[in-house]
Amino acid sequence: MRLVVNGEPQEVPAATLADALQSLDFAEAKVATALNGEFVPARARSSTPVKDGDRIEIVAPRQGG
Amino acid sequence: MTSNSDFTLYGLSFRSRLMLGTSQYPSPAILAEAARASGAEILTVSLRRESARLKEGQDFWRLIRDIGARVLPNTAGCYSVKEAVTTAQMAREVFGTPWVKLEVIGEADTLQPDVFGLVEAARILSADGFEVFPYTTEDLVVAERLIEAGCKVLMPWGAPIGSGKGLNNLFGLRALRAHFPEIPLIVDAGLGLPSQAAAAMELGYDGVLLNTAVAKAGDPVTMARAFGQAIEAGRAAFLAGPMESRDMAAPSTPVVGRAVLT
Numbered sequence: 001m002r003l004v005v006n007g008e009p010q011e012v013p014a015a016t017l018a019d020a021l022q023s024l025d026f027a028e029a030k031v032a033t034a035l036n037g038e039f040v041p042a043r044a045r046s047s048t049p050v051k052d053g054d055r056i057e058i059v060a061p062r063q064g065g
Numbered sequence: 066m067t068s069n070s071d072f073t074l075y076g077l078s079f080r081s082r083l084m085l086g087t088s089q090y091p092s093p094a095i096l097a098e099a100a101r102a103s104g105a106e107i108l109t110v111s112l113r114r115e116s117a118r119l120k121e122g123q124d125f126w127r128l129i130r131d132i133g134a135r136v137l138p139n140t141a142g143c144y145s146v147k148e149a150v151t152t153a154q155m156a157r158e159v160f161g162t163p164w165v166k167l168e169v170i171g172e173a174d175t176l177q178p179d180v181f182g183l184v185e186a187a188r189i190l191s192a193d194g195f196e197v198f199p200y201t202t203e204d205l206v207v208a209e210r211l212i213e214a215g216c217k218v219l220m221p222w223g224a225p226i227g228s229g230k231g232l233n234n235l236f237g238l239r240a241l242r243a244h245f246p247e248i249p250l251i252v253d254a255g256l257g258l259p260s261q262a263a264a265a266m267e268l269g270y271d272g273v274l275l276n277t278a279v280a281k282a283g284d285p286v287t288m289a290r291a292f293g294q295a296i297e298a299g300r301a302a303f304l305a306g307p308m309e310s311r312d313m314a315a316p317s318t319p320v321v322g323r324a325v326l327t
Binding site: 041 | 109156
C-alpha cells in the first residue's frame with residue numbers, strides 16, 4: 001500500500017491505520033494521528049481502513065512557545 | 066483587592082504567575098534547569114511530525130514529565146481554523162489535557178493572530194469541552210467575542226512573537242484590564258526583559274507567558290530566575306497600589322524645619 005506518511009510517500013503493508021502505525025514502528029510511541037487531514041483518535045485506529053494514496057500525519061510532543 | 070494567591074485558570078490555582086515556553090534552549094538540560102529556576106508551574110509545548118527513526122518526541126515528553134509542570138499545548142503554526150482545531154484534538158489525546166493555547170496565525174511576518182479565525186476556532190473547541198487560552202491582540206471587541214465563544218482566559222500579545230519589544234500598546238493593554246476585571250489576563254509573547262514582565266504585572270495582568278527571552282538569553286537559567294522574580298515584584302507592586310505620577314517635582318523631604326543657613 002502506497003501511503004504518504006508525514007509528507008513522505010512510502011510503501012506500508014497495512015489494512016488499517018493501526019496496522020500502518022505497527023508497520024512504521026510507532027506501536028508503542030506517544031503519538032496522535034490524522035488521516036487525510038482529519039483527527040483519528042487512538043481507539044479508532046484499528047477500525048479505520050487505509051487505502052492507496054492516503055495521507056497520514058503522525059505527531060508527537062515537541063518544544064513549543 | 067485580589068490576593069497574591071488567586072491565580073486561577075479554569076478552576077486550577079497556581080502560585081507562579083509565569084508560564085514558560087520550552088522551545089529554542091541550548092540543550093534539554095538547560096531547558097529543565099531554566100524551567101525549575103523560573104518557578105513556572107505551566108510549560109507550553111507543541112506537536113510536530115514524529116520520525117520513526119529518531120523518535121525525538123518521546124525523549125522530549127520524558128523530559129517534560131520529569132520537570133513535573135502542567136503542560137499547555139499550543140497550535141503554533143496553524144493558519145486555518147481547521148488546522149488549529151485538528152491540532153487541538155491531537156494535543157488533547159497526546160497530552161491528556163483539555164487545555165489548549167489557541168493560535169490561529171494570520172500573517173507570517175508579524176505572526177499576529179487571525180482574530181476572525183481565532184474566535185471561530187475558540188467557539189468550536191469550547192463547545193467540544195476544551196479549555197481555551199486564546200493568543201489574541203489587545204482588541205476589546207475581539208476579547209468580548211472570545212469570551213462569548215467560551216474562553217475564560219485571554220492572552221493578548223505584548224508584541225510580535227519572538228520580537229522582544231515588550232509592551233507595544235500600553236494604552237490598549239490597560240483598557241483591556243479595565244474592561245475585564247474578572248477575566249484572567251496573561252500577556253503572551255513579545256517580551257524581552259524582566260522589567261517588561263514586571264510592567265505587565267504592575268498593570269494588573271494576572272500572568273505572563275514567554276519563551277524566547279529566556280531561551281535565547283546568554284544564560285537562560287539566570288534569566289529564567291530573573292523573570293520569576295520580576296513577575297513576583299510586579300504583582301506585589303500592583304497589589305500595593307502604585308502612587309499617581311505627576312508632571313512636577315514634589316519634595317519628599319519635609320520642607321518645614323529646614324535650617325536657615327544663609
